[in-house]
Each structure stands twice: as structure tokens, then as C-alpha cells.
Amino acid sequence: MDTLSWIAIIVICLIVIASLVGFIRGGRFHFQVEMRESRFSAEIFYTLLVIYSIVIIGFGLIYFILSLHHITLVENGELKEVSIFGTFVHSFYFSGVTLLTIGYGDITPIGIGRLIALVEALIGYVLPTAFVLKLVQNSQEGRKD
Incomplete structure (x- = not known):
């Protein structure tokens, strides 16, 4: 795989991990977008x-x-x-x-x-x-x- 593919995979993994962590912690702000309160x-x-x-x-x-x-x-x-x-x-x-x-x-x-x-x-x-x-x-x- 070329470097661009690896960068894309890493970025996607970071976004998924950040989203999951934010969801589990019940945070209200994700990527500068206000979301409704989590019921997690x-x-x-x-x-x-x-x-x-x-x-x-x-x-x-x-x-x-x-x-x-x-x-x-x-x-x-x-x-x-x-x-x-x-x-x-x-x-x-x-x-x-x-x-x-x-x-x-x-x-x-x-x-x-x-x-x-x-x-x-x-x-x-x-x-x-x-x-x-x-x-x-x-x-x-x-x-x-």
C-alpha cells in the first residue's frame, strides 16, 4: 500500500476511536458540532x-x-x-x-x-x-x- 492509503486508514481509525470515546464518555461536543446529550x-x-x-x-x-x-x-x-x-x-x-x-x-x-x-x-x-x-x-x- 502506498503512503496515502496508510494516512487515510490512520485518519479513519482516529475518527472512529474519537467518536466511540466521546459516545462512551457521554460528551456533548464532537468535532465542533453540538449533539444532543448521550443516554449511554x-x-x-x-x-x-x-x-x-x-x-x-x-x-x-x-x-x-x-x-x-x-x-x-x-x-x-x-x-x-x-x-x-x-x-x-x-x-x-x-x-x-x-x-x-x-x-x-x-x-x-x-x-x-x-x-x-x-x-x-x-x-x-x-x-x-x-x-x-x-x-x-x-x-x-x-x-x-
């Missing part, structure tokens, strides 16, 4: 991160255990023999991708793994909704006080 709750944000991490680890362990018996995951349409560490990495990768994006299709569940992946994907859709509802509830309680 650090407690809810960290709780969401911990719950997502627990779900990814839990389902990753389920996929790993089932993959040891060649029951769960197929890579690129065929069952490949990989090391224990490779199986571990594939299981946690698949768990994270399934929870956060509903998958890329490079690793596919088979058998009971399809049902497990379906449940994990459903959890991935429901969790953000629950936290948004909690933020709305907190906001409404704040207005009553």
Missing part, C-alpha cells in the same frame, strides 16, 4: 459485552465438544481433519460469527449443529433488543424523577 450507560454496555462473551464461549465449547466427534462443523462443504487446536479455533470462530453476523458460510453446521446454531443466532438477535428496551426503561424512569 456504561453499566449496560459492559453487561452486554460480558453476556456476548459468555454466549460465544459457551456455544464455542459446545461446538468444540461435538466437533471432536465429527458431529458439528464442516468447512467449505467437506469434513476436514484438523488438529485439536484447529478444531478449538474453528469452533470459537463459528460461534462468534453465528452470534454476531449469522455466519459467512465458510464453516457450516451439520446434524444437531444446525439446531444449536439456530438457537445461537436467535440469541444474537434478541440480546440487543433486550438491552435497548432496558435503556428505554431507564430513560423513562429518569423522566419520572
Whole structure:
């Protein structure tokens, strides 16, 4: 990559980081533009991160255990023999991708793994909704006080 591309990447990263830090801190001014007050709750944000991490680890362990018996995951349409560490990495990768994006299709569940992946994907859709509802509830309680 040329120098201009690296500069653009660095500038974009700095803007994203500054925006995230400002959002998390609840600041009112971002890049000289006044924005409405943030309703960000650090407690809810960290709780969401911990719950997502627990779900990814839990389902990753389920996929790993089932993959040891060649029951769960197929890579690129065929069952490949990989090391224990490779199986571990594939299981946690698949768990994270399934929870956060509903998958890329490079690793596919088979058998009971399809049902497990379906449940994990459903959890991935429901969790953000629950936290948004909690933020709305907190906001409404704040207005009553």
C-alpha cells in the first residue's frame, strides 16, 4: 500500500476511536458540532459485552465438544481433519460469527449443529433488543424523577 492509503486508514481509525470515546464518555461536543446529550450507560454496555462473551464461549465449547466427534462443523462443504487446536479455533470462530453476523458460510453446521446454531443466532438477535428496551426503561424512569 502506498503512503496515502496508510494516512487515510490512520485518519479513519482516529475518527472512529474519537467518536466511540466521546459516545462512551457521554460528551456533548464532537468535532465542533453540538449533539444532543448521550443516554449511554456504561453499566449496560459492559453487561452486554460480558453476556456476548459468555454466549460465544459457551456455544464455542459446545461446538468444540461435538466437533471432536465429527458431529458439528464442516468447512467449505467437506469434513476436514484438523488438529485439536484447529478444531478449538474453528469452533470459537463459528460461534462468534453465528452470534454476531449469522455466519459467512465458510464453516457450516451439520446434524444437531444446525439446531444449536439456530438457537445461537436467535440469541444474537434478541440480546440487543433486550438491552435497548432496558435503556428505554431507564430513560423513562429518569423522566419520572
